[in-house]
Amino acid sequence: MFKVTIDGIETEVEPGTTILQAARKIGGEIVPPTMCYYSSLEGSGGYCRTCIVKVSAGSAKDPRPMPKPVASCRTPVQDGMVVQNITSPELLEARAGVVEFLLINHPLDCPVCDQAGECDLQNLGFAHGKEESRYDFPRRVFEKKDIGNKIQLHMTRCILCYRCVKVADQLTPGRVHGVMNRGDVAEISTYIEQAVDNDMSGNMIDVCPVGALTDKTFRFKSRVWFVNPTDAHRNCTKCSGNVVLWFHGTEIYRVSARKNEWNEVKEFICNDCRFENKKIENWVVEGPRKIERKSVISQNHYEQYNQLKAQIEKQRARLANGETPDIGDISLRT
Numbered sequence: 001m002f003k004v005t006i007d008g009i010e011t012e013v014e015p016g017t018t019i020l021q022a023a024r025k026i027g028g029e030i031v032p033p034t035m036c037y038y039s040s041l042e043g044s045g046g047y048c049r050t051c052i053v054k055v056s057a058g059s060a061k062d063p064r065p066m067p068k069p070v071a072s073c074r075t076p077v078q079d080g081m082v083v084q085n086i087t088s089p090e091l092l093e094a095r096a097g098v099v100e101f102l103l104i105n106h107p108l109d110c111p112v113c114d115q116a117g118e119c120d121l122q123n124l125g126f127a128h129g130k131e132e133s134r135y136d137f138p139r140r141v142f143e144k145k146d147i148g149n150k151i152q153l154h155m156t157r158c159i160l161c162y163r164c165v166k167v168a169d170q171l172t173p174g175r176v177h178g179v180m181n182r183g184d185v186a187e188i189s190t191y192i193e194q195a196v197d198n199d200m201s202g203n204m205i206d207v208c209p210v211g212a213l214t215d216k217t218f219r220f221k222s223r224v225w226f227v228n229p230t231d232a233h234r235n236c237t238k239c240s241g242n243v244v245l246w247f248h249g250t251e252i253y254r255v256s257a258r259k260n261e262w263n264e265v266k267e268f269i270c271n272d273c274r275f276e277n278k279k280i281e282n283w284v285v286e287g288p289r290k291i292e293r294k295s296v297i298s299q300n301h302y303e304q305y306n307q308l309k310a311q312i313e314k315q316r317a318r319l320a321n322g323e324t325p326d327i328g329d330i331s332l333r334t
């Protein structure tokens with residue numbers, strides 16, 4: 001086992017583990033953000049640089065620092081390595097620079113963007129972005145492309161993370177889309193505008209960290225914090241059938257795959273489950289989805305309601321005993 005210290009916290013990991021995976025093992029605030037790495041997609045990572053960290057000691061054998069920040073999703077740990085993420089002000093400044101570059105061409109679409117509320121770029125901008133852009137040049141514009149009747153492509157929001165391309169390569173029989181051109185004019189496109197139409201193509205929507213690929217069947221129906229995520233399953237011959245149903249009242253507005261605390265899907269789902277089964281009788285409902293990460297989606301969640309109810313009962317009991325209510329007790333954040 002290799003010993004590695006990240007932001008002063010020591011952990012032991014198998015040789016071959018990346019710095020990012022070691023940080024995820026520790027968990028909490030020290031875990032670097034990721035915009036292109038996706039644990040269930042082979043070869044992902046190494047494109048966006050948001051996961052950079054400072055290596056202040058390379059290994060026990062050679063404790064020299066690495067000369068520049070490294071992508072934690074692609075760099076394996078060495079025995080005795082010392083890494084800094086949130087404890088290094090210059091690293092945070094470097095990450096802010098990466099975020100600034102990601103945002104130079106990004107439109108101010110959040111108020112009308114379907115991804116708002118579950119957007120990794122929004123979270124990243126909130127944590128590391130600047131209030132104003134220093135970019136004076138005209139922003140990139142693209143010709144509108146129709147990539148089929150299920151997925152909406154907004155190229156101006158794309159950050160070229162390549163995740164959707166990996167989904168197409170690894171989950172679908174024949175990839176019909178990819179990144180065309182390079183540099184400032186690079187864009188996601190389909191060859192001769194063929195529709196992205198196969199059994200697993202909807203997973204591109206789930207892996208896209210921004211609102212560049214969204215679900216046409218859910219588009220503009222509701223803000224994500226007004227719908228209630230609920231675990232459900234069905235017998236499916238094409239995928240596991242384990243999904244999240246997004247309810248608005250008793251109506252299913254959206255079906256998506258289940259994401260873990262890192263906002264990543266482990267079990268991809270097929271298009272039949274995602275797009276063709278929006279009736280409640282098609283599903284066995286398991287119960288409210290526990291959102292394992294801090295998210296606005298947790299607002300209005302049943303679990304919040306139960307916590308609130310418990311707090312109210314507690315405060316009532318305090319009042320009944322002649323004690324003053326303890327406002328400091330009330331914590332509804334998940």
Ligand code: SF4
Pocket residue numbers: 106107108109110111113114115116117119120121122157210211212
């Ligand atoms: S992709 Fe994210 S950051 Fe961009 S407009 Fe949509 S919600 Fe906002």
Ligand code: SF4
Pocket residue numbers: 157158159160161162163164165188204207208209210212213
């Ligand atoms: S469309 Fe989305 S998933 Fe595909 S490269 Fe762009 S940002 Fe990444």
Ligand code: FES
Pocket residue numbers: 033034035036037045046047048049050051052071072073074
């Ligand atoms: S997450 Fe590591 S480079 Fe993108």
